[in-house]
Amino acid sequence: MHSLLKLLPVALFLIPGPAHAVDRKHPTHRTTHGLPVQLRSGESTEPYHPPTSFETYGAGVSHPLSGRAAFNLQNAAVAYATSKLTASNGNAVVYTSGYSGDVVQNAYLVQTHDGVPFSNAVANVAFNKNNSVISFGSSFVTPNFITASVPTVTFAAASAAAAAQLNGTYNNSPVSVEYYVTPNGSAALVYTFEIQNIALGTWYRAFIDAHSAQFVSALSYVAHATYTAIPVSQQDPTGGFANIVDPEDYTASPLGWQNSGSGSNSTGNNAISWKGTSAGTTTQSSAPDVFAYEQNPALAPSAPQNVDAARVNAFYVANTLHDIFYQYGFTETTFNFQNSNQGRGGSQSDALSISVQDASGINDISFATPPDGTPAILRSFVWNYTTPNRDGALDNDLLIHEITHGLTNRLTGGGTARCLKTVEALALGEGWSDAMANWAAKNSSATPDFVIGKYVTNSTAGLRTYPYSTSLTTNPLLYSSLQTLTEPHGTGELWANALYQVYAGLVAAHGWSPTARTNPDGKEGNIVWMHLFVDALGLQPCSPTFLNGRDAVIQADVNRYAGANACTIWRAFASRGLGVNAANYVDDFTVPSGC
Ligand SMILES: [Zn+2]
Structure with a gap:
């Protein structure tokens, strides 16, 4: 988080910044700070309320x-x-x-103070x-600095500043002059009023310094979203649906996931999910932005409530992955999928488009990745192995697999989406996608065997030849298996399993973080693995081979961790025949000297 303070070289103590340098992870932060509001400048601000007794x-x-x-x-x-009240002198x-x-x-x-009310005391x-008296609650303050109680800039100047930063217009709401206590303990005299943008569905209360017209703070009137969906940590609906409240990461998705408003539906800056036509979205079940549709497994996927459940789940998974990937480095400048890039670079107008229960196929799911600036399309189909049929949009394994194709295709070769088209690179692509589904489904440091697609196939064997496993007995695939395997998903299995060996080695060495999906800052093995995964994609050449992919992971570790994990990574790859002398699909099980 940045502070606007750095933009104000004079009188820093006079002008409280909107985004005071407060550690968001500090335990008391959630009791005094609201959700961030993104400003046009690229900075963000959070509403502040002094500690309450x-x-x-x-x-x-x-x-x-x-x-x-x-x-x-x-x-x-x-x-x-x-x-x-402990404050004196006019209070x-x-x-x-x-x-x-x-x-x-x-x-x-x-x-x-001097007859002017405080906004937040x-x-x-x-x-x-x-x-x-039976109770007393208070956020009264004793400001360490307070500005004069009569404005010295016009309201017109203040409203212009607010409109510019909040990308909206003053809506003729009543204007008041108040004091606003800031996180640094000072009190700023502010104009406070509302800024709205009907088209964007945004509606804010702004607090603008009445002596400088500088931005002090803002809060959003728009409440945040609730999705009834299958948590991304679960593979499929067999573990049940959950009501997931406010899952957005506001660094990754400063606009939230929804286009909020009276017609709020499964459409937002990162993704749209629909059936039939792009107008066939799911509308909120109640305002604001509540999407409470749970699948009835006794009914066909085409039952209206099941269509809604599918669209909401796909929307939730796509946005969750957007935010996870963002934190690990798949951003606007590295060619991600967003309608608006919020001035952060890259090409925009390419939110992920998801067609659920797509009529063009059955028993499959597909993902088409064009270059940065053109939307990708995920087509999810119904599976007819059971009665009633099952919906691929309720199988998080499959959704994560497909959406990861977008990540790998965009990051390899600089956003052209042309660099994973050779047979071997296609296989790598399938492998990364299964490996990501495996990563997302982990809920502890355990590394059990992992099977993808059990739900849609109604089979414990799932969609692949073998379970992903650290056991060579359970999954015998080696680099040399590529001599006989040719179909990309088949050869991709070797790569996904090699990456699982890397994952298991890193988690054994560094432990496992339960917050890896939302916090990339830890040192645990599952976080390290994800960083190396994303970093390596940008390093490797266009049309990479398995050996290039391995080398990129090794180099990514040098770049980020000074090579601290080199031996762990080499041992993992070597266990699958991708040792230092592996070549031409001939196995090698050796690791570098020193390991
Ligand atoms: Zn695939």
Whole structure:
């Protein structure tokens, strides 16, 4: 996260930056900061609320006006809250609202300075029916710096600044002048008002410095999404659906996953999922952005609720992979799939298009990757091995396999999508895709055998010749198997299994991170594996061979980890015949001297 502070060379202490340098992983961050709002400048800002205190008093305590005969909620609340206010010099407490219920009387208050209310320093006092105080909540502050209470720039200047940064227009909402406490403890005088962009479905409250027209903060009124889908850590629906709330990563997807609004549907900046035509999307089951459609396995895939479940699951998986891949380096500048690249470089207008229950085939799934700037198309078909039939869009294995074709085709050779077309490179492509499905399905440091496509085939053997396994008995494929295997998925199995050996070696050496899907910063083996996977794709030549692919992984480790994992990686490849002297599909099981 960057701070706008660096853009403001003068009077840094006067002008609070919107994105104060707070560690998002700090445990208290989630209690004081809201979701990031992306600015046109490329920076982001998060709404801030000072730490809140909350005290409860059981049967109740007295307040400064307890001695009075008549109880007045407003006066009593102001008196009590004022007694809790530590800030002096023009600070006061003002009653904003309150009510008397069956058993409690609630009052809501705001801190003011020179008569100007604070946006984010508020309090609430509750009284019981005996008029004793039973609780007090407060985010009152003692600012370490506060600017003058009369604006020195016009509202027109402030609204222009907000409109520019938030890519919208001022919507004639009421404007107020308030103080905004920032994470660094200072209080800025701000104009606050709303900025909307109807076409984009965005709607913000902006806080603009009333002395400089600089951006202070913003919050979004648009709530975030809920998807009923199969978690990406599960291979298929047999483990059940889950309600997945706010899964977006706002670094990878600053616009979120949805085109939010009254017609919110399975369409967004990264992907669209549809049936029949691109207009055949799934619309939210309730606003805002709730997609609660669970498959009924007793009904055919074509049953309306199952069509919705399929479109939502495919949409969820595609966006999840977008965000995972993004964190590991598949971004706008490295040719990823997005409609808008948000000014971050690369070619845009190429969100992934997913056709579920595509009518052009059966018992299959396909992915077409054109160059950066042209949308890829994933066609998912129904499988008729069972009654009722099963839907490939509910088999996360298959979706991850296909979407990984987009990653490998775009990263190899610089976004041309022309570099995995030789027979051997096609095989590598199939191998990477199965290996990614295997990686995504891991939920512990264990490295059990892995079978892809069990659900659609209704078979424990799945779609491949052997399970992926670290056992040469269970999966005997070697580099020399390429002498007899020719079909890409078949030869790809050797590559996927070799990468599984690498994975197992790295996890054995470095452990396993449960947060690898959302946090690429750890040192655990599954994170290292994913970094090497993505890094190697960009290093390897156009039309790579298996040996090129191996060498690129070894070099990626040098680049990122100073070669710390060289022997682990060599041992893994050598175990499958891809040792240092492997050539011409003749196995070699040796590792470099020193390993
Ligand atoms: Zn494939």
